[in-house]
Amino acid sequence: MGGGVTVARISFLTSIFVLSLSESALANVPPSPQSLLALISILPIMILLTLLGGGYAILKRHNQVLIQSGKKPFLPRSRLLKIGGAIILIFISIPVDGPIALVGLLFGIVALVRGIKMVRWGVHSFPGRERPPYLEGANPVRLIPAGFILIPVALFLIGVPVAYVGYSTFYMSNATVDKLVKDLVAYQIAHSRLNKMEPEESIYIFGRKQKTWELRRLQWNYEIELDSAGQDRGFKIHLTPTRFPFFPYNYFTSRPSYLVDHAGDIRMVYVHRKTPCPSDAPVVMRLGNDEIQQILSKMHQ
Numbered sequence: 001m002g003g004g005v006t007v008a009r010i011s012f013l014t015s016i017f018v019l020s021l022s023e024s025a026l027a028n029v030p031p032s033p034q035s036l037l038a039l040i041s042i043l044p045i046m047i048l049l050t051l052l053g054g055g056y057a058i059l060k061r062h063n064q065v066l067i068q069s070g071k072k073p074f075l076p077r078s079r080l081l082k083i084g085g086a087i088i089l090i091f092i093s094i095p096v097d098g099p100i101a102l103v104g105l106l107f108g109i110v111a112l113v114r115g116i117k118m119v120r121w122g123v124h125s126f127p128g129r130e131r132p133p134y135l136e137g138a139n140p141v142r143l144i145p146a147g148f149i150l151i152p153v154a155l156f157l158i159g160v161p162v163a164y165v166g167y168s169t170f171y172m173s174n175a176t177v178d179k180l181v182k183d184l185v186a187y188q189i190a191h192s193r194l195n196k197m198e199p200e201e202s203i204y205i206f207g208r209k210q211k212t213w214e215l216r217r218l219q220w221n222y223e224i225e226l227d228s229a230g231q232d233r234g235f236k237i238h239l240t241p242t243r244f245p246f247f248p249y250n251y252f253t254s255r256p257s258y259l260v261d262h263a264g265d266i267r268m269v270y271v272h273r274k275t276p277c278p279s280d281a282p283v284v285m286r287l288g289n290d291e292i293q294q295i296l297s298k299m300h301q
Contacts, residue, residue: 034245034252036094038160039104043086045153046111053118053146054139061134101161108158115154118147163249172217174256180218181239182285185260188226188237190292192262221255223274236261240276264292 050056089103122143125135172180218224221243227236241255254270259277264287269277 032164032253034249035100035104035161035164038157039090039100039107042104042107042111042154042157045157046114046150049146049150049153050114050118053122053143055114055118055121055143055146058121058134058138061136064134101165104161105158108154111150111154112158115147115150118143118150122147160249160252163245172221177218177221177256178285181258181260181266182287184218184224184239185237185264185266186287186291188235189262189264189287192235238276240274241271242274244273264288 050059086107089106092099092103094100121135121138122140124131125138125140125143131138218239221241223238223240223242225238225240227238237258237260239258239260241257244250244255245253251272254272256268257271257275257277259267259279259281265283266285266287267277267279267281268284269275269281
């Protein structure tokens with residue numbers, strides 16, 4: 001039991017250190033926070049449920065039986081090697097998005113196997129059944145529920161890094177999206193005023209070179225549709241997020257969905273899947289006439 005507590009404590013301290021790293025250290029397509037949280041949660045949850053089920057006493061007796069019979073346990077007996085190996089794998093997988101899914105899969109398989117073993121130990125520990133020596137004193141009332149809880153939890157946590165692979169590659173902060181949407185709408189309004197005609201069916205993309213990369217990322221993340229109501233009747237622009245993890249992991253993140261109009265009102269709601277912003281959504285930003293006039297001056301130049 002003491003070994004399990006030590007592993008849990010070190011895993012917790014490792015997670016605190018990882019989450020306190022500066023953003024620049026994770027700038028090279030870092031994993032999503034959801035993937036990182038799932039990765040550092042798998043082993044502590046396994047340790048906790050193993051403790052609650054009484055599994056560590058069984059593992060100790062089982063290893064003793066293997067050693068007495070001349071066999072070697074599959075995992076090293078040294079706690080330091082186990083802890084060090086887990087920490088090294090976590091830190092290796094942190095900087096890049098892809099490896100974290102592989103390490104999460106490895107940890108998840110370990111937890112899944114542990115859960116299945118605990119259920120089997122519990123079944124073989126019922127009174128009246130012949131049990132191997134290492135199951136002496138095992139309590140099926142503790143082992144079976146702990147194992148049944150661990151199995152689905154491990155399966156769910158395995159899926160988190162897989163669902164979020166590639167999500168951080170195109171991820172844009174909400175503040176960045178807000179700024180780009182505001183600029184995009186301001187240029188569209190200024191373009192329609194400058195030409196004194198109804199808005200074109202294709203959105204006018206502002207041409208500042210420093211915005212090229214952000215605009216591409218915006219178009220990778222959002223479906224941009226312009227709805228022109230005709231001469232002197234204005235227009236609406238829908239910016240609907242398209243990139244989400246697959247179900248049910250999409251409900252662990254949210255993205256803003258926008259609806260803007262020729263008056264400069266920007267409406268927004270947070271969504272968990274590709275959902276256009278409704279027309280009655282609250283107005284979160286409003287473009288002032290001064291901002292539009294500044295862009296008009298640049299376009300005249």
